[in-house]
Amino acid sequence: xxxxxxxSKIFAGVPAVSDLNLECKTGAFSVLIGTSGxxxxxxxxxINRLVEHDEGTILFAxxxxxxxxxxxxRRRMGYAIQSIGLFxxxxxxxxxxxxxxxxxxxxxxxxARIDELMALLGLDPALRDRYPHQLxxxxxxRVGVARALAADPEVLLMDEPFGxxxxxxxxxxxxxxIRIHRLLGxxxxxxxxxxxxxxxxxxxxxxxxxxxxxQQGTPLEMLTRPANDFVKDFFGRSExxxxxxxxxxxxxxxxxxxxxxxxxxxxxxxxxxxxxxxFVARQSDVLPVATADGVPYGTLHFSxxxxxxxxxxxxx
Amino acid sequence: xxxxRDPLLWLTAAFIALxxxxxxxxxxxxxxxxxxxxxxxxxxxxxxxxxxxxELVGISSLLAIVLxxxxxxxxxxxxxxxxxxxxxxxxxxxxxxxPVAVLAIAVPVIGFGxxxxxxxxxxxxxxxxxxxxxxxxxxxxxGVQDVAKGMGMxxxxxxxxxxxxxxxxxxxxxxxxxxIINIGTATIAxxxxxxxxxxxxxxxxxxxxxxxxxxxxILVALAAIIVDRGFERLAQRFxxxxxxx
Numbered sequence: 221x222x223x224x225x226x227x228s229k230i231f232a233g234v235p236a237v238s239d240l241n242l243e244c245k246t247g248a249f250s251v252l253i254g255t256s257g258x259x260x261x262x263x264x265x266x267i268n269r270l271v272e273h274d275e276g277t278i279l280f281a282x283x284x285x286x287x288x289x290x291x292x293x294r295r296r297m298g299y300a301i302q303s304i305g306l307f308x309x310x311x312x313x314x315x316x317x318x319x320x321x322x323x324x325x326x327x328x329x330x331x332a333r334i335d336e337l338m339a340l341l342g343l344d345p346a347l348r349d350r351y352p353h354q355l356x357x358x359x360x361x362r363v364g365v366a367r368a369l370a371a372d373p374e375v376l377l378m379d380e381p382f383g384x385x386x387x388x389x390x391x392x393x394x395x396x397x398i399r400i401h402r403l404l405g406x407x408x409x410x411x412x413x414x415x416x417x418x419x420x421x422x423x424x425x426x427x428x429x430x431x432x433x434x435q436q437g438t439p440l441e442m443l444t445r446p447a448n449d450f451v452k453d454f455f456g457r458s459e460x461x462x463x464x465x466x467x468x469x470x471x472x473x474x475x476x477x478x479x480x481x482x483x484x485x486x487x488x489x490x491x492x493x494x495x496x497x498x499f500v501a502r503q504s505d506v507l508p509v510a511t512a513d514g515v516p517y518g519t520l521h522f523s524x525x526x527x528x529x530x531x532x533x534x535x536x
Numbered sequence: 537x538x539x540x541r542d543p544l545l546w547l548t549a550a551f552i553a554l555x556x557x558x559x560x561x562x563x564x565x566x567x568x569x570x571x572x573x574x575x576x577x578x579x580x581x582x583x584x585x586x587x588x589x590x591e592l593v594g595i596s597s598l599l600a601i602v603l604x605x606x607x608x609x610x611x612x613x614x615x616x617x618x619x620x621x622x623x624x625x626x627x628x629x630x631x632x633x634x635p636v637a638v639l640a641i642a643v644p645v646i647g648f649g650x651x652x653x654x655x656x657x658x659x660x661x662x663x664x665x666x667x668x669x670x671x672x673x674x675x676x677x678x679g680v681q682d683v684a685k686g687m688g689m690x691x692x693x694x695x696x697x698x699x700x701x702x703x704x705x706x707x708x709x710x711x712x713x714x715x716i717i718n719i720g721t722a723t724i725a726x727x728x729x730x731x732x733x734x735x736x737x738x739x740x741x742x743x744x745x746x747x748x749x750x751x752x753x754i755l756v757a758l759a760a761i762i763v764d765r766g767f768e769r770l771a772q773r774f775x776x777x778x779x780x781x
Contacts, residue, residue: 270685291690293688294685299687303679304679305677305682308702309702319688322689377686
């Protein structure tokens with residue numbers, strides 16, 4: 221869907237991005253991660269031409285982005301950013317309808333689309349006529365995402381969208397993004413410096429440093445087969461174990477052939493990292509597991525976390 | 537109840553009452569200033585003076601708004617940013633130059649009447665509007681600008697739908713300052729033959745007629761206060777969408 225070929229960007233003589241080759245596949249959730257100044261935001265902004273690249277070519281749906289009218293290009297992409305950037309003088313509904321207005325949709329269609337998006341993002345319909353300053357941070361960011369999705373864009377570009385939120389709200393919105401991505405199958409490119417966020421969201425993870433890609437691949441590949449010491453350090457040597465566990469859900473490790481145990485069951489949708497925490501907190505090496513609806517159906521063994529995860533990767 | 541407590545209503549009523557009652561107040565002023573042979577300004581009606589005054593203020597403020605807002609918009613566009621220091625300097629010079637001096641220079645060139653007064657008032661009024669426009673534009677959050685651009689708004693759409701509405705409260709504050717100064721300053725236009733509420737003041741000053749000065753000054757002051765309250769009302773109308781600061 222988006223392809224960078226030998227792309228460079230130079231700001232006042234200093235290369236911000238140099239000789240970048242990158243492909244964001246259709247339907248993939250690509251996450252660009254790196255330290256401040258690694259060029260990840262610049263890379264994202266080159267896609268919708270908020271930053272113009274100096275060398276190389278960038279293709280969008282097979283076409284060189286400069287061959288398309290810039291306004292049309294931008295309207296085919298959703299855009300959400302950290303400071304949210306809701307228009308403070310417009311209501312929630314007007315904000316969501318921004319691109320629809322630009323594309324001159326009919327009033328009835330816009331109203332229907334707003335309802336649909338507010339339901340998708342879990343926004344109470346009563347918020348329609350509120351102004352952004354009357355919403356909580358999490359609600360604002362939901363509106364920001366709804367606005368970016370409004371015209372059903374081919375690509376969704378997100379620049380540290382959850383950076384300014386508290387951990388609880390951020391977690392909820394990350395879950396929401398995963399759900400929306402599964403539901404809509406949109407191509408998403410997200411920039412973040414939060415490692416756990418990147419590991420949780422990405423199908424395709426791109427680690428950048430000094431304007432170049434250090435390594436790209438699935439989160440699992442990055443953790444288990446780091447290309448060099450920088451990658452190892454970046455993902456935290458000491459926390460490698462828990463980060464690996466965070467990539468998987470309880471349901472993949474559950475044993476269903478044992479009789480149910482008493483006690484508060486784990487939800488099968490928790491990550492193994494959360495399960496590990498539960499093992500330690502409850503001083504137990506076997507815990508019951510239930511479906512998301514709370515119906516117990518199996519058990520999770522502490523020892524399984526050790527044998528399977530790391531071993532599988534080592535041998536594969 | 538709220539309508540009755542509204543100061544704007546009372547001030548306007550007081551102004552109209554003054555316009556109606558002043559022509560009948562000869563007795564009052566002769567009691568206050570017994571030494572004056574003619575204690576009430578009667579060459580023109582106060583209503584005519586007020587209308588002329590507001591015409592002068594209206595024309596010059598409108599021109600100042602067009603110039604100040606226009607220049608402010610142009611120099612905040614990417615293509616016009618190079619002219620920003622120049623425009624700011626010219627506007628600052630315009631305000632530093634005393635309007636009386638502008639009148640003194642303009643009259644020999646274009647003659648007596650309203651025109652030199654308009655020039656002086658416009659020059660004097662542009663700076664606050666320009667500054668308000670620049671400050672208002674600068675206060676539009678960078679994130680909002682970024683998103684507006686990223687969502688595919690054209691330059692014109694960004695200006696009209698995002699920047700100007702968000703900058704409006706600050707721009708209106710600048711216009712408010714400019715117009716209020718203008719109402720007071722317009723009185724000196726009477727020195728070059730324009731008819732304004734300053735006419736009784738100027739005649740009163742040159743003829744040692746304190747009563748004339750008071751009659752003109754009260755009306756000008758009240759007019760300025762009324763317009764100021766009116767602008768406050770306008771500013772409130774633009775404000776409810778913005779977070780309380």
